[in-house]
Amino acid sequence: MAQAFTKEMARNIFYGGTVFFFLLFLALTFDTHLALPDRDRRELLDPETDLGQQIALGKKVWEDNNCVGCHSLLGEGAYFAPELGNVYTRYNNSTDGIIGFIKSRPKDGIPGRRSMPQFNLSDEELEGVAQFLKYASQIDAAGWPPNIEG
Amino acid sequence: MTLKYPSQAVATPYFIAAIGLFVAQILFGLIIGLQYVVGDFLFPEIPFNVARMVHTNTLIVWLLMGFMGAAYYLIPEEAETDLHMPWLATLMFWVFLVAAALTVLGYLLVPYATLAEMTGNDLFPTMGREFLEQPTITKIGIVIVALAFIYNIGMTVLKGRKTVVSLVLLVGLVGLAVFFLFSFFNPLNLVQDKFWWWWTIHLWVEGVWELILGAILAFVLIKVTGVDREIVEKWLYVIIAMALITGLIGTGHHYYWIGAPEYWQWWGSVFSALEPIPFFMMAVFAFNMVNRRRRNHPNKAATLWALGCAVMAFLGAGVWGFLHTLSPVNYYTHGTQITAAHGHMAFYGAYVMINLAIISYAMPILRGREANGEKAQVLEMWSFWLMTVSMVFITLFLTAAGILQVYLQRYSDNPQSFMVVQDKIELFYWMRFFAGVVFLGGLVAYIWSFFVPGEKTAAQMAPVGQAGEGGSAVTPGV
Ligand code: HEM
Numbered sequence: 001m002a003q004a005f006t007k008e009m010a011r012n013i014f015y016g017g018t019v020f021f022f023l024l025f026l027a028l029t030f031d032t033h034l035a036l037p038d039r040d041r042r043e044l045l046d047p048e049t050d051l052g053q054q055i056a057l058g059k060k061v062w063e064d065n066n067c068v069g070c071h072s073l074l075g076e077g078a079y080f081a082p083e084l085g086n087v088y089t090r091y092n093n094s095t096d097g098i099i100g101f102i103k104s105r106p107k108d109g110i111p112g113r114r115s116m117p118q119f120n121l122s123d124e125e126l127e128g129v130a131q132f133l134k135y136a137s138q139i140d141a142a143g144w145p146p147n148i149e150g
Numbered sequence: 151m152t153l154k155y156p157s158q159a160v161a162t163p164y165f166i167a168a169i170g171l172f173v174a175q176i177l178f179g180l181i182i183g184l185q186y187v188v189g190d191f192l193f194p195e196i197p198f199n200v201a202r203m204v205h206t207n208t209l210i211v212w213l214l215m216g217f218m219g220a221a222y223y224l225i226p227e228e229a230e231t232d233l234h235m236p237w238l239a240t241l242m243f244w245v246f247l248v249a250a251a252l253t254v255l256g257y258l259l260v261p262y263a264t265l266a267e268m269t270g271n272d273l274f275p276t277m278g279r280e281f282l283e284q285p286t287i288t289k290i291g292i293v294i295v296a297l298a299f300i301y302n303i304g305m306t307v308l309k310g311r312k313t314v315v316s317l318v319l320l321v322g323l324v325g326l327a328v329f330f331l332f333s334f335f336n337p338l339n340l341v342q343d344k345f346w347w348w349w350t351i352h353l354w355v356e357g358v359w360e361l362i363l364g365a366i367l368a369f370v371l372i373k374v375t376g377v378d379r380e381i382v383e384k385w386l387y388v389i390i391a392m393a394l395i396t397g398l399i400g401t402g403h404h405y406y407w408i409g410a411p412e413y414w415q416w417w418g419s420v421f422s423a424l425e426p427i428p429f430f431m432m433a434v435f436a437f438n439m440v441n442r443r444r445r446n447h448p449n450k451a452a453t454l455w456a457l458g459c460a461v462m463a464f465l466g467a468g469v470w471g472f473l474h475t476l477s478p479v480n481y482y483t484h485g486t487q488i489t490a491a492h493g494h495m496a497f498y499g500a501y502v503m504i505n506l507a508i509i510s511y512a513m514p515i516l517r518g519r520e521a522n523g524e525k526a527q528v529l530e531m532w533s534f535w536l537m538t539v540s541m542v543f544i545t546l547f548l549t550a551a552g553i554l555q556v557y558l559q560r561y562s563d564n565p566q567s568f569m570v571v572q573d574k575i576e577l578f579y580w581m582r583f584f585a586g587v588v589f590l591g592g593l594v595a596y597i598w599s600f601f602v603p604g605e606k607t608a609a610q611m612a613p614v615g616q617a618g619e620g621g622s623a624v625t626p627g628v
């Protein structure tokens with residue numbers, strides 16, 4: 001590098017650039033949080049309602065069983081099993097379809113093939129996780145995924 | 151040859167444990183790689199999600215162990231003073247190791263839901279999110295270890311010489327600790343959950359960890375090339391400036407499809423498209439320094455790791471990252487094997503290799519010699535090529551699988567279902583698995599190289615710092 005460009009100048013670019021772009025990032029983050037209420041379906045999450053409580057239980061079931069260790073949700077997670085952000089629509093807008101699938105997984109798997117474990121969830125937990133996935137499908141994800149297969 | 155500062159020796163157990171966990175990581179990688187094609191392998195004893203958790207969590211923990219070992223080794227040398235509290239570093243090593251071991255045992259011995267219940271996840275739910283699967287108490291343990299570590303390193307820097315390398319390392323480490331705190335934030339609102347999750351994940355690997363990477367790389371290059379510090383430090387500042395200028399807003403490449411506003415498709419695409427720049431500069435920097443070297447360090451293997459790291463980080467993070475970072479492309483590739491291909495080469499090139507570079511440089515010295523003997527180094531360089539080439543193949547096979555997956559499932563006129571497509575691309579998963587076996591072979595060779603008895607080479611007996619250009623017959627491993 002040319003002599004005219006000194007270490008002090010490089011240092012100042014680092015500090016100045018970092019501070020500037022971090023503040024810009026914070027501003028965008030702030031603006032995003034102002035825009036989210038119109039996109040993230042937070043009205044469904046009201047803890048005063050049955051649905052809100054079901055979704056909260058559903059998220060807990062989702063996390064406590066590490067579903068994201070095999071599946072993706074809105075494209076994030078693992079890639080071993082299908083995307084679930086749109087599973088509700090893929091199952092013809094049916095939470096019963098989702099519940100039936102989770103419930104019917106064989107305890108010892110399927111010979112030679114990938115299989116989902118049997119989690120022995122209660123009826124309440126099954127309803128919760130299905131409602132949680134329905135909620136996920138209603139988030140405005142800018143038109144993703146490209147098609148129903150996820 | 152003895153250590154300049156005796157307290158540097160606390161780094162040894164960190165490096166050894168890091169390599170031990172690396173072995174566990176790869177064994178579990180092979181398990182999940184096999185489960186991709188033999189679906190019922192180890193089912194239901196070790197389901198895929200459990201083995202995957204072990205694979206990714208041991209990765210993160212061993213990289214952190216390596217960073218800590220690196221800091222404990224290089225900070226006293228940079229600060230020209232002994233570590234503030236060596237006993238604290240040793241104590242924290244055991245705390246960290248035991249916490250990691252208990253956590254992995256917890257994953258393997260009880261169902262995850264039981265582990266969540268046992269560790270009181272209901273009181274403070276943080277579990278069950280990718281990479282952050284650790285029980286909340288483990289996370290608290292990590293914070294305590296990190297604070298004690300930063301205190302120790304910080305005090306050492308304060309009382310000694312303050313170099314740019316230490317300063318950048320310290321800023322990176324503080325950033326690492328601060329952004330980890332977002333792992334405790336787990337709102338019910340899924341969009342917010344995802345939004346803030348990336349403040350740990352992305353701002354680590356494409357933010358503050360790049361500072362750590364840059365600082366360690368600069369340290370190793372100063373040592374093996376003898377190039378003037380002023381030049382190295384100027385490069386380092388420019389590299390990390392570009393890393394944060396592009397990488398902070400580059401976080402937007404994860405905000406395209408999770409419910410955040412559409413403008414992130416612009417911000418994310420533009421800034422993350424510039425993220426390869428710091429990685430490119432790192433590669434240029436590394437070759438430049440080695441070409442301008444003022445001494446021929448006898449540790450050829452360490453030089454090879456340092457150069458390899460810069461190149462592979464550019465390929466994995468820069469090239470493979472750019473491949474899928476523009477939003478119109480990411481629309482199709484999001485959450486596919488393309489993502490996995492990139493994740494593997496980027497983590498390997500940037501963070502595995504920088505750890506192996508500093509371990510390669512420091513371990514011989516910690517064991518009382520400037521460099522290993524010729525035979526040990528040749529074996530280590532074999533392990534470099536075996537691991538690196540097999541990782542290139544893993545990446546290529548996953549990329550092929552990903553392209554087919556995207557086409558068959560998301561792009562063609564008759565999109566097919568996920569599981570149907572998985573069956574069709576099975577061949578590539580088999581090839582990935584075999585490349586993984588070769589990777590394990592490379593890792594075995596690497597560990598073996600530690601046990602090859604050393605014979606003294608001429609270069610080794612030359613006093614440090616006196617072997618100038620042409621002063622020894624040893625050429626750097628390029
Ligand atoms: C023997 C070699 C390896 C094999 C067979 C292997 C296999 C796998 C598999 C099957 C997955 C899960 C993909 C999914 O979610 O469906 C995975 C994830 C992952 N592995 Fe490996 N792996 C290997 C080596 C490595 C190495 C050396 C690294 C780090 C440098 C690594 C880092 C990761 C990361 C970061 C993930 C998460 C990826 C993501 O979420 O996109 N793996 N690996």
Ligand code: HEM
Pocket residue numbers: 075076077280355356403404422423425426463466467468470471472473474475476480483484485486489492493494496497500501
């Ligand atoms: C050393 C640096 C990097 C590492 C270790 C790394 C690692 C990873 C990993 C593990 C993931 C998967 C996360 C998940 O499981 O959801 C990921 C995703 C991603 N990375 Fe990187 N990355 C690095 C740098 C970069 C750079 C420089 C770019 C852009 C030029 C980039 C672009 C992306 C994109 C676009 C995704 C999202 C993929 C998707 O939509 O599924 N990465 N990265």
Ligand SMILES: [Fe+2]
Pocket residue numbers: 352356400401403404
């Ligand atoms: Fe990223």
